[in-house]
Amino acid sequence: MNAVSTPETTALDGPAAGKWQAVAIEGMRHWTPVLRSFRIPRPPGFRFVPGHYARLGLDDGTGKPVWRPFSMVSGPDDDFLEFVVVLVPGGEFSERLRSRQAGDEILVEKLSLGFLTLDQLAPGRDLWLLASGTGIGPFVSLLRDGRTWRSFERLVLAHSVRRGDDLAYREEIAALPGTRDGRLRYLPVVTRETLPGALNARLPQLFADGELQRAAGLEIDVARSRVMVCGNPELTREMRALLAARGFQPGRRGVPGQMAFEKYW
Ligand SMILES: NC(=O)c1ccc[n+]([C@@H]2O[C@H](COP(=O)([O-])OP(=O)(O)OC[C@H]3O[C@@H](n4cnc5c(N)ncnc54)[C@H](OP(=O)(O)O)[C@@H]3O)[C@@H](O)[C@H]2O)c1
Known part of the structure; x- marks a missing residue:
């Protein structure tokens, strides 16, 4: 690593x-x-x-x-x-x-690069941002960009960390106008202690059980959902497999898809 x-x-x-x-x-x-x-x-x-x-x-x-x-x-x-x-x-x-x-x-x-960008995604209604640890970083950047808000009706940001103190940017996200008016659903996930208001299992399990979707009040389906995942490489592998089984595809050779990933370390 x-x-x-x-x-x-x-x-x-x-x-x-x-x-x-x-x-x-x-x-x-x-x-x-x-x-x-x-x-x-x-x-x-x-x-x-x-x-x-x-x-x-x-x-x-x-x-x-x-x-x-x-x-x-x-x-x-x-x-x-x-x-x-x-x-x-x-x-x-x-x-x-x-x-x-x-x-x-x-x-x-002086240059920047990467594929965890909105252009990798075909148009959709809901944008799901699933992060672990410092994988929250690019999603905060996306939320600081007006284009993200113009491109989707509903946004969900789930951030999985070990302990509540690791929930970086929590207050900033909670204070966004989009959080307050309900367009953004922010779902903290804390896996190694119990934190009131946070989910308490790993993201792939929460997704497979439907608990993530229930907490967001939205379904995840290929017709209207677009999903970005960033963080732990095992998390990205597991989410890719779970989403592929539901018909999601990554963008390829300039053809946008329904899911995009960035593995960290
Ligand atoms: N955060 C710290 O205090 C700390 C301190 C020193 C060093 N580090 C090192 O820094 C690196 C990053 O640490 P981090 O805490 O930011 O990230 P992390 O260990 O990846 O944990 C962040 C979140 O991702 C979850 N996760 C881990 N593996 C997963 C998987 N296969 N599928 C789904 N979710 C998974 C964790 O759940 P679980 O809790 O269930 O694993 C936790 O909720 C690690 O190598 C760690 O050893 C971290």
Whole structure:
């Protein structure tokens, strides 16, 4: 496993010379001792689509930066880039990031990439966003983008974490106008303790049992539902199989589908 949650589709090599720049970290938020978000200024000309990731690099003075890909959490029109990271003991990038704070330097690739984007999905009525751990990041970016709200009538965001404290962005999501007016149903899922108001089993089981759909007050069917899954690779594998059995297909060669995935680490 990589040092931190990373989309596994990307090589861990750094970008070529001239394809990255150094910026100062603007702010760091500690959700738990091992879970944090940070912001950097958006480099001039840096454009991305929600769901994309870019490589970040940390140099410890040896001139050999360690690079890892991270999904953007910020919205596409924000003047900052935001990322969410879980620190893994002994991880090369994690150990370098652990002591970093606002004002410290980080390297950022000038390009962004990725397939967990709305263009991978055929038009539909309901958008389901299923995340585990830091897989919430690209979905927060999607929710910060007006296009997402214009593209679907109903949205469901289910976030599976071990403990309640790991529910990063919970308050921001609960405060969204779309949550308050009922267009977005936010479903926290906490698997290693009991938290009032949260579901308490892994997402594939909740889906297979219909508990997820009952909690959202919506069915999941291929005619009207579009599903994005991001996080633990086993979770993405299991959800892909369960959804495929109900007729869902991923986008292929420019033909949009009904489901899209990003595996982390
Ligand atoms: N979060 C922490 O406090 C912490 C601390 C130190 C290191 N780390 C490391 O960082 C990495 C990421 O940790 P994380 O807590 O963000 O992610 P995680 O271990 O993947 O857990 C996040 C959520 O995904 C669920 N999950 C795990 N495997 C699944 C599967 N096969 N199918 C469906 N759901 C599944 C977990 O349920 P279960 O609870 O049932 O597993 C939990 O609800 C891990 O390798 C971990 O060892 C995390």
